[in-house]
Amino acid sequence: MRLTLLGTGNAAQVPVYNCHCVACQRAHQDSTFRRGPCSALIEHDDQRWLVDAGQVDLTRRFPPHSLSGILQTHYHADHAQGLLQLRWGQDMRIPVLGPPDPEGLGDLYINPGILDFSKALDAFESVQLGPLAVTPLPLNHTKLTYGYAFTDGTAHFAYLTDTIGLPSDTHDYLCQNPLDLLVIDCTYAPQPEAPRNHNDLTRALETIGQLPVEKAVLTHISHDLDAWLMANPDALPANVSVAKDGDIFP
DSSP states (O other), X not given: OEEEEEEOBOTTOBSOTTOOSHHHHHXXXXXXXXXXBSEEEEEETTEEEEEOOOOTTHHHHSOTTOOSEXXXXXXXXXXXXXXXXXXXOOSOOEEEEBXXXXXXXXXXXXXXXXXXXXXXXXXXXXXXXXXXXXXXXXXXXXXXXXXXXXXXXXXXXXXXXXXXXXXXXXXXXXXXXXXXXXXXXXXXXXXXXXXXXXXXXXXXXXXXXXXXXXXXXXXXXXXXXXXXXXXXXXXXXXXXXXXXXXXXXX
C-alpha cells in the first residue's frame, strides 16, 4: 500500500496570491515549498484511487483509465473543483465515492458526464476496493466530510482532512485500530482559541497524542503555519512531520 500526497495546502495554497510573508517568498524561490490543493493518491496492486479532486489539471495528471476511481472527502471547491472539467470526458465511467451530500458542488449531480456518483458511502461501513479495505470516518467540518482509514491487512493508514478535532465515534474507532500512518489537517499556527473549521497546531498535536499512532504527518497547511514553523523549527515531536507536495508513504 502506498500513499502519495499530491497537494498539501489549504484553499489559499502556498504561495498566497500577492503575499510577501517569509513562507510565500520561500515558495516563490524554491518550488519544493509550494503547496497545491489538498489531495492524495492511494495505491495497492491494480487499485489506484484519487483522494479528493481539488487539482484543476486532473485530465493532464491522469491519462484515461489510469484511475480506479475517486474518493471524495467532501464537496468544498478546493477538494472537488477538478471534477468540473474531468466530467466532460468521453466513452468511459469513473466511480466517485464519498459522503451522501445532496448538494455536491455546483451542477455536478445534474450534469455528471463520465462521473458515477451512484454509490454514496456510509460512515464506518467498510468497502473493499480490491485488496484495500476503506472505512469512511466522519469529521468535524462545515460540510458533511469523511476521512478515510485504509488497510491491506498489514499496513494501516488514515487520511483526515478537513477537521477540527475529531467526533467521539471517529476518535473511538481510531483508538481501537492502531495506525502506522496518520495524515491529519493542521491548517493554522497555534491559536489562543480553537479555530472554527480546521485544526491549528495545538489541536492537531492534541489529537495525535490521544491516538495509537506510529507516525503522523500534517497536511492542509497554510502559509501562516509554514511561516510559524520557519521561526519555530523544533516545535514538533519526533514522530510528527510536515507534509510536502509529492511525499510518498511508506
